[in-house]
Amino acid sequence: MQKIKKELLAVLLEIKAKHKNYWMLLIFTANSQPVSKQEDKHPLTHMTKALVCIKRVIDHAVAIRVKSDKTGIETQNVKMSMNPFDAVALEATVQLKEKNLIQQITAVSIGCIDAQETLRHALALGADKAVLVHTDTAHEPLIIAKILQSMVQQEQPDLIVLGKQAIDDDCHQTGQILAGLLNYPQAVSVSAIHTLTTDQITVEQPVETGSQTLVLTLPAVITVDLSLAQPRYASLINIMQAKKKPLDKLTLSQDIIVDTTPRVNIIQTCEPLKRSIGKQLASIKELHQLIST
Amino acid sequence: MTVLLLAEQENGSLTKTTLQVLSATSCIRPLEDIELCFCEDLLAEDLARQLLNLVQSRTDNQAYTHIIAPANSLGKNVLARLSGLLDIAMISDVIAIQDDHIFRRPIYAGNAIQTVSSAERIKILTVRPSAFPIFSLDQHTVLKKQYLPAFLTNHPEKYTKTRLINITPINLKRPALSQAKIVVAGGRGLGSAENFTLLESLADCLHAAVGASRSAVEAGFISNDYQIGQTGKIIAPDIYIAIGISGAIQHTAGIKDSKTIIAINKDPQAPIFDIADYGLVGDLFQIIPEWIKLLNQKT
Numbered sequence: 001m002q003k004i005k006k007e008l009l010a011v012l013l014e015i016k017a018k019h020k021n022y023w024m025l026l027i028f029t030a031n032s033q034p035v036s037k038q039e040d041k042h043p044l045t046h047m048t049k050a051l052v053c054i055k056r057v058i059d060h061a062v063a064i065r066v067k068s069d070k071t072g073i074e075t076q077n078v079k080m081s082m083n084p085f086d087a088v089a090l091e092a093t094v095q096l097k098e099k100n101l102i103q104q105i106t107a108v109s110i111g112c113i114d115a116q117e118t119l120r121h122a123l124a125l126g127a128d129k130a131v132l133v134h135t136d137t138a139h140e141p142l143i144i145a146k147i148l149q150s151m152v153q154q155e156q157p158d159l160i161v162l163g164k165q166a167i168d169d170d171c172h173q174t175g176q177i178l179a180g181l182l183n184y185p186q187a188v189s190v191s192a193i194h195t196l197t198t199d200q201i202t203v204e205q206p207v208e209t210g211s212q213t214l215v216l217t218l219p220a221v222i223t224v225d226l227s228l229a230q231p232r233y234a235s236l237i238n239i240m241q242a243k244k245k246p247l248d249k250l251t252l253s254q255d256i257i258v259d260t261t262p263r264v265n266i267i268q269t270c271e272p273l274k275r276s277i278g279k280q281l282a283s284i285k286e287l288h289q290l291i292s293t
Numbered sequence: 294m295t296v297l298l299l300a301e302q303e304n305g306s307l308t309k310t311t312l313q314v315l316s317a318t319s320c321i322r323p324l325e326d327i328e329l330c331f332c333e334d335l336l337a338e339d340l341a342r343q344l345l346n347l348v349q350s351r352t353d354n355q356a357y358t359h360i361i362a363p364a365n366s367l368g369k370n371v372l373a374r375l376s377g378l379l380d381i382a383m384i385s386d387v388i389a390i391q392d393d394h395i396f397r398r399p400i401y402a403g404n405a406i407q408t409v410s411s412a413e414r415i416k417i418l419t420v421r422p423s424a425f426p427i428f429s430l431d432q433h434t435v436l437k438k439q440y441l442p443a444f445l446t447n448h449p450e451k452y453t454k455t456r457l458i459n460i461t462p463i464n465l466k467r468p469a470l471s472q473a474k475i476v477v478a479g480g481r482g483l484g485s486a487e488n489f490t491l492l493e494s495l496a497d498c499l500h501a502a503v504g505a506s507r508s509a510v511e512a513g514f515i516s517n518d519y520q521i522g523q524t525g526k527i528i529a530p531d532i533y534i535a536i537g538i539s540g541a542i543q544h545t546a547g548i549k550d551s552k553t554i555i556a557i558n559k560d561p562q563a564p565i566f567d568i569a570d571y572g573l574v575g576d577l578f579q580i581i582p583e584w585i586k587l588l589n590q591k592t
Binding site for chain 1: 335336337338341365366367369370371373374375376377378380381382383384385386395399400401402403404405406407408409410411412413454455456457458459460461462463469471499507510517518523524532542543549554555556566568569570571572573574575580583584587588
């Protein structure tokens with residue numbers, strides 16, 4: 001009976017979200033069943049919260065330059081943007097909020113003071129509030145995950161969403177490390193979200209041999225792939241409204257205490273080996289002969 | 294001084310990916326110090342816990358010095374979670390091994406290569422299989438093996454926060470993209486999903502796998518199981534034929550280790566020609582049918 005009520009309520013809430021002037025009278029009969037052991041989240045009062053983790057990176061269209069002293073990549077006067085995978089993460093979460101399956105989205109970023117720009121963008125795209133954890137060092141995934149763990153313990157989100165990898169370091173680790181630290185279930189490179197209730201999320205996780213449909217009990221961590229959602233553009237109105245949304249600033253090692261000693265030492269950063277210049281073929285016959293040998 | 298290698302097998306033999314990871318691992322330790330670990334569990338959450346127990350059970354001179362996995366979904370999903378449980382910083386997508394603690398890995402879609410060193414008590418790595426040769430294993434060599442049976446199959450009553458409710462296998466009529474010796478890939482230049490069948494006919498003649506650039510996938514010509522590039526699959530076939538693909542950095546990131554790259558494009562300025570070993574400028578809608586005719590003539 002409780003299940004039917006929950007489903008009915010979910011449908012009604014969806015209708016309410018679409019038609020804001022609907023007046024609805026809901027009558028609940030007294031329930032003589034005992035309260036279940038697991039916390040029974042009442043759909044009317046429970047607020048499903050999401051934490052979306054965003055990284056500011058060199059824009060994907062920029063041709064990067066390796067510094068001649070091999071100490072890293074040139075970032076001065078280079079266009080920076082929200083990591084494309086994180087933009088997808090945010091979009092997917094905003095879409096869930098538009099279906100009233102999530103009630104509050106917090107965007108978090110760990111980085112230099114300019115990351116506030118990226119967070120304002122996140123607010124314009126649909127996040128309700130944003131937090132910058134200010135640090136001028138580029139930390140490795142293990143340390144980032146520990147900082148996020150601290151944020152999760154503070155914010156208590158039901159769903160934590162990250163891009164599957166950052167296009168700068170291409171590590172593809174942070175979400176999984178965070179899930180391990182929190183002992184939360186995980187799904188990686190999620191290509192589809194089938195359902196989200198107050199207790200669980202059903203997603204599609206691609207693997208080499210095909211695709212797995214997983215049901216994760218909340219709270220859970222998911223990392224997303226590009227195919228999950230198409231990020232929207234922020235309208236001017238949204239950008240203006242975003243200025244009024246809260247953007248808090250925390251300082252690493254003051255407000256959040258985590259051991260930031262790096263474990264992996266970067267010895268040098270070089271250009272890759274270049275392939276030698278290729279040969280132009282004159283005709284398809286030449287190509288055919290080439291392949292046949 | 295043992296190294297744990299997350300291995301996979303098919304029909305009783307080690308997979309090509311596992312043999313490539315074995316080549317990488319043999320740069321660190323001799324074969325007698327390598328232990329292959331076969332896992333039945335499909336859930337990262339349970340598998341990481343099992344591996345944690347295994348690692349913690351090995352102490353002192355029995356302890357693992359390295360845990361190595363391929364940089365595929367198994368390695369990426371499980372090893373990162375395990376590294377969190379062990380409080381160890383892992384290193385992803387290693388393409389070269391300098392010694393037992395210094396490794397090279399690509400960043401920025403392979404546009405830069407980082408040399409890193411780890412002082413962790415256990416070095417945890419995922420390795421890019423296509424960057425290493427297939428290990429030639431003597432049939433008489435006996436390797437140490439470890440089997441981690443599916444935990445849930447034996448303990449269904451144990452509470453788990455993740456449930457696998459369905460598996461959708463890839464429908465493959467051709468060789469798998471990551472295993473194929475020859476790959477024929479199409480880009481936006483193909484123009485439509487129907488035209489992709491032309492590419493597929495060519496692939497059939499060459500006994501090749503079919504791949505696609507992200508542009509082609511986003512345009513809806515083919516599903517993203519076939520996507521090659523930084524955000525798709527990273528492959529290194531013997532022959533890679535790029536047809537109607539402009540050669541954006543994010544795509545070429547996925548094919549750089551191919552032995553021979555051949556490009557067919559009507560635009561002589563297309564960036565793909567910068568990395569192709571052989572190029573043919575022309576209209577693919579004339580070239581492909583002609584090529585298929587030539588290939589059919591031979592047989």
